[in-house]
Amino acid sequence: MEIIIGKLSGMCEGVRSAVQKAKEIVKNNEKVYCLGELVHNRQVVDALEKSGMITVNDIKDIPNYSKVIFRAHGEPKEIYERAFRKGLDVYDLTCSKVQTIHEKVEKEKKKSFIIIVGNENHPEVIGTEGFAGENYYVIDDADEILDAYMEYEKTKMGYVYVVAQTTFSSKKFDMLADELRKVFKKTIVMVDKTICRATEKRQEEAGEISKEVNSMVIIGGKNSANTQKLVEISKENCENVYFIQTKKDLRKMDFEGVEKVGIMAGASTPPEVVEEVIEFLNKIGK
Numbered sequence: 538m539e540i541i542i543g544k545l546s547g548m549c550e551g552v553r554s555a556v557q558k559a560k561e562i563v564k565n566n567e568k569v570y571c572l573g574e575l576v577h578n579r580q581v582v583d584a585l586e587k588s589g590m591i592t593v594n595d596i597k598d599i600p601n602y603s604k605v606i607f608r609a610h611g612e613p614k615e616i617y618e619r620a621f622r623k624g625l626d627v628y629d630l631t632c633s634k635v636q637t638i639h640e641k642v643e644k645e646k647k648k649s650f651i652i653i654v655g656n657e658n659h660p661e662v663i664g665t666e667g668f669a670g671e672n673y674y675v676i677d678d679a680d681e682i683l684d685a686y687m688e689y690e691k692t693k694m695g696y697v698y699v700v701a702q703t704t705f706s707s708k709k710f711d712m713l714a715d716e717l718r719k720v721f722k723k724t725i726v727m728v729d730k731t732i733c734r735a736t737e738k739r740q741e742e743a744g745e746i747s748k749e750v751n752s753m754v755i756i757g758g759k760n761s762a763n764t765q766k767l768v769e770i771s772k773e774n775c776e777n778v779y780f781i782q783t784k785k786d787l788r789k790m791d792f793e794g795v796e797k798v799g800i801m802a803g804a805s806t807p808p809e810v811v812e813e814v815i816e817f818l819n820k821i822g823k
């Protein structure tokens with residue numbers, strides 16, 4: 538069995554750097570809290586928790602004057618303010634690309650109606666919303682555009698400024714941007730495609746590999762948005778797409794008669810997990 542491994546598989550710069558820094562912080566401090574899951578990968582989080590990191594989902598559960606990690610996805614502005622009021626010592630590991638979006642949105646909020654293209658429940662989008670002021674709307678499908686337009690009409694803002702969740706599907710973003718221009722035809726629509734280049738390239742590669750293979754294995758956390766996108770894209774080209782978290786999940790899957798298998802991993806998947814999957818497939822493919 539031939540195995541094609543995506544060159545852009547696995548941890549992106551932002552996540553790699555956050556994980557490395559978190560390891561250092563946890564090593565050098567007795568008690569460190571992390572607000573939300575550091576990355577969408579259970580093994581990475583489990584290892585850090587074993588070393589003493591405490592994950593909490595609400596800032597109110599962090600005792601005053603504690604040390605806290607803000608993860609790569611970023612936090613809403615209000616959380617920085619609450620952290621300050623609680624006297625927390627913040628290690629801000631927000632990815633610089635996400636920070637740039639926060640800065641842009643904060644600058645735009647006085648002049649424009651902001652549209653965030655992304656999943657409203659994703660922590661990165663929640664963080665960006667927290668910098669967008671009062672006049673914004675989140676969409677992740679074309680059928681929400683009319684509602685966004687009605688909200689915009691109420692605001693009387695001069696123009697529309699569109700940003701994206703960094704891990705949003707590039708193709709879908711382009712489609713939504715075209716639709717927005719059509720619906721907001723009497724308004725200036727400034728489209729800022731803030732999708733991370735690492736994400737875009739990984740999605741392109743998943744598309745290319747999935748066209749060539751009989752089966753595609755996508756490795757990543759079930760709650761990882763960028764991994765889910767890789768699954769979606771692969772399914773457009775390949776009939777057998779397996780979405781797994783670790784090599785253990787592969788045991789239930791059948792590779793009988795498969796000649797070519799492709800491997801891609803999401804942005805939070807550590808290299809050792811990818812290695813284990815390759816090793817496993819190599820063994821059964823001999």
Ligand code: SF4
Pocket residue numbers: 549550551552609632633634635703704733734735736804
């Ligand atoms: S996908 Fe891009 S924006 Fe998101 S954490 Fe990774 S490097 Fe940063």
